[in-house]
Amino acid sequence: MTLKPVPYTPTPARVSRKKLWMAAIKPPMYSVAVMPIALGTAVAYAETGRIDWGIFTTFVMAAILILAWENLSNDVFDSETGIDRNKPHSLVNLTGNKSLIFWIGNSCLVTGIAGILAIAWWQQDVTILAIILLCCGLGYAYQGPPFRLGYQGLGEILCFFSFGPLAVFAAYYSQTQTGSIASFMASIILGITTSLILFCSHFHQVEDDLAAGKRSPIVRLGTRRGAQLLPWLCGSVFALTGAFVALGLFPVWTLLIFGSLPPAIKLCRHVRANHNQPARVSNCKFIAVSFHFWSGVLLCLGFVL
Ligand SMILES: C/C(=C\COP(=O)(O)OP(=O)(O)O)CCC[C@H](C)CCC[C@H](C)CCCC(C)C
Numbered sequence: 510m511t512l513k514p515v516p517y518t519p520t521p522a523r524v525s526r527k528k529l530w531m532a533a534i535k536p537p538m539y540s541v542a543v544m545p546i547a548l549g550t551a552v553a554y555a556e557t558g559r560i561d562w563g564i565f566t567t568f569v570m571a572a573i574l575i576l577a578w579e580n581l582s583n584d585v586f587d588s589e590t591g592i593d594r595n596k597p598h599s600l601v602n603l604t605g606n607k608s609l610i611f612w613i614g615n616s617c618l619v620t621g622i623a624g625i626l627a628i629a630w631w632q633q634d635v636t637i638l639a640i641i642l643l644c645c646g647l648g649y650a651y652q653g654p655p656f657r658l659g660y661q662g663l664g665e666i667l668c669f670f671s672f673g674p675l676a677v678f679a680a681y682y683s684q685t686q687t688g689s690i691a692s693f694m695a696s697i698i699l700g701i702t703t704s705l706i707l708f709c710s711h712f713h714q715v716e717d718d719l720a721a722g723k724r725s726p727i728v729r730l731g732t733r734r735g736a737q738l739l740p741w742l743c744g745s746v747f748a749l750t751g752a753f754v755a756l757g758l759f760p761v762w763t764l765l766i767f768g769s770l771p772p773a774i775k776l777c778r779h780v781r782a783n784h785n786q787p788a789r790v791s792n793c794k795f796i797a798v799s800f801h802f803w804s805g806v807l808l809c810l811g812f813v814l
């Protein structure tokens with residue numbers, strides 16, 4: 510596939526600049542970086558009764574910076590394929606300065622990796638550095654040339670492993686320098702809720718994705734079948750937690766995760782009703798963020814109580 514730069518179509522003046530900047534920076538999305546570190550640390554606390562707060566806070570800040578790099582470079586790479594032509598809230602379109610965004614993104618990455626290096630240095634162990642570098646590699650492969658695996662519809666799988674098993678293991682390991690079955694099982698649940706966000710972000714973008722040759726899961730499945738799949742994906746989060754409690758792998762308090770049923774139900778209903786109306790379904794990504802947030806917080810609480 511040859512991808513040529515496509516010129517940006519300017520923003521309608523009526524959309525306020527402040528709103529566009531908030532949509533470009535997407536503050537709620539950063540809970541996605543914090544949650545794997547919180548979950549790995551919560552399971553470590555449940556099993557050892559100790560937390561190293563210095564490592565925890567350094568890891569959280571590093572994760573936020575690495576996710577900032579991922580999002581800034583996403584706007585840079587997407588500006589090269591033309592897929593963001595109709596996206597006024599792309600940072601490249603807002604600033605008109607691709608190289609500025611590229612270098613701010615790279616500075617975030619270097620600072621984030623420096624935080625991870627500091628933890629590796631304190632522990633005299635390179636394990637978490639290797640894992641986080643692997644996550645960054647997957648993040649690059651999602652959107653950067655020559656891979657652009659997101660364009661092949663592989664983003665959700667990369668997202669599952671990066672924010673689930675890999676990041677949660679790294680956080681657990683940063684506290685304990687070992688692994689655990691409970692933290693692995695918990696990471697599967699977080700991987701699913703994080704990938705759900707990416708899955709939902711594609712419902713309103715089918716036309717632009719098709720035009721740019723991006724075969725997202727929603728392009729491949731169609732919006733109707735995508736909407737039909739959602740209750741199964743959300744349901745798997747509750748079914749897995751119930752099964753892990755029944756098997757004695759999770760404390761009974763983790764059933765608190767059922768408190769996140771309201772955003773899960775809201776998400777499934779909203780997408781079922783609006784899957785083929787881009788303007789209406791476009792906010793479903795943020796309902797998915799809310800489900801990810803509440804299920805993650807309640808799962809963490811279930812481990813620390
Ligand atoms: C940038 C991401 C999604 C945006 O995708 P898309 O191009 O469809 O969106 P726009 O319409 O807004 O342009 C997220 C991609 C996630 C990626 C598959 C994996 C990233 C891995 C992270 C770098 C790992 C972070 C680890 C941290 C928690 C320690």
Ligand SMILES: O=C(O)C1=CC(=O)c2ccccc2C1=O
Pocket residue numbers: 535538541576579580668703704706707710794
């Ligand atoms: O802008 C987006 O659509 C997303 C940004 C982001 O950082 C992220 C992280 C993890 C899962 C999904 C997403 C997005 O969808």
